[in-house]
Amino acid sequence: MTSATGMVPAIVSVLVLALLVGVIAVLRWRLALTSARSRPWPQPQRDTPRRQANPAFSYGLRGSSPGSLSLFGDNPLNNGVRVAQLTKEQRAEAFLQRILALTGARRANGAYVLNVGKVQFQLRDRFIRRLQNPDDPKSPYEETCFYLVHNGMPKVEEIATALLHLSNNPGLFDKWALQNGVAFKADGKVFDRCPLMGLR
Amino acid sequence: MKAKILTFSSQGDTTLIEYDPATADMDEVNRVIAEYEAKTGAQPFDIATGERIDKVTRAQNEVLMVHPIAGG
Numbered sequence: 001m002t003s004a005t006g007m008v009p010a011i012v013s014v015l016v017l018a019l020l021v022g023v024i025a026v027l028r029w030r031l032a033l034t035s036a037r038s039r040p041w042p043q044p045q046r047d048t049p050r051r052q053a054n055p056a057f058s059y060g061l062r063g064s065s066p067g068s069l070s071l072f073g074d075n076p077l078n079n080g081v082r083v084a085q086l087t088k089e090q091r092a093e094a095f096l097q098r099i100l101a102l103t104g105a106r107r108a109n110g111a112y113v114l115n116v117g118k119v120q121f122q123l124r125d126r127f128i129r130r131l132q133n134p135d136d137p138k139s140p141y142e143e144t145c146f147y148l149v150h151n152g153m154p155k156v157e158e159i160a161t162a163l164l165h166l167s168n169n170p171g172l173f174d175k176w177a178l179q180n181g182v183a184f185k186a187d188g189k190v191f192d193r194c195p196l197m198g199l200r
Numbered sequence: 201m202k203a204k205i206l207t208f209s210s211q212g213d214t215t216l217i218e219y220d221p222a223t224a225d226m227d228e229v230n231r232v233i234a235e236y237e238a239k240t241g242a243q244p245f246d247i248a249t250g251e252r253i254d255k256v257t258r259a260q261n262e263v264l265m266v267h268p269i270a271g272g
Contacts (some may be wrong), residue, residue, distance in 0.1 A: 088212025102250030144271045152210030176271025183270040191241030191268040
């Protein structure tokens with residue numbers, strides 16, 4: 001009885017010690033997590049040329065900087081003051097405006113309207129309607145969804161891509177509508193290395 | 201003035217190649233474009249006219265590689 005009573009403080013001490021070790025472990029884990037979150041992700045060296053076969057070239061993927069964009073005219077300076085860094089969404093919107101001007105498309109009622117001959121296409125986010133006679137509100141129409149096989153680009157760039165496709169090759173609409181999940185290149189040929197093929 | 205081959209990507213508009221059209225080897229430019237098309241299905245469009253082109257020449261200063269689209 002006496003020895004059992006004597007063991008109680010020892011057991012309590014062990015439990016308190018185990019609790020302290022646990023608390024310290026949790027605190028260290030939280031500290032490490034906070035430190036990892038605050039550390040910037042390593043950025044790919046996009047400005048590093050992949051190869052330099054010819055000095056006339058500079059290869060490699062890199063985002064266009066505002067200074068190099070001709071979207072806003074060839075002058076990167078605005079009265080001697082450098083234009084503020086644009087986000088990719090702002091650049092994408094500027095590019096879309098340029099594609100709208102090139103294709104003669106316009107924005108109306110939340111859609112991008114493109115006339116090719118007598119046919120009118122109305123593009124929304126991943127959705128296209130084709131009207132055979134846009135002047136007649138009761139004119140028959142067809143619809144199809146569309147998506148870019150390489151995911152992740154800004155939505156307005158997807159619209160710009162579809163506008164360029166349709167303005168050059170309006171027959172692509174039929175292919176998109178009839179062959180779900182099959183990717184077509186701008187010339188109308190099937191792109192059979194589509195990374196998303198079979199996933200939708 | 202430098203010429204550019206651009207494309208749309210998850211990073212927004214992205215420069216694939218930049219070159220001097222006066223001195224560049226245009227066969228090399230078109231070889232790079234063909235490689236990119238084989239890999240991604242993207243085809244070149246002249247951004248000055250909005251038209252698809254088969255080959256890039258020294259006359260084009262800005263070319264956009266337009267990616268394939270699927271319906272569904």
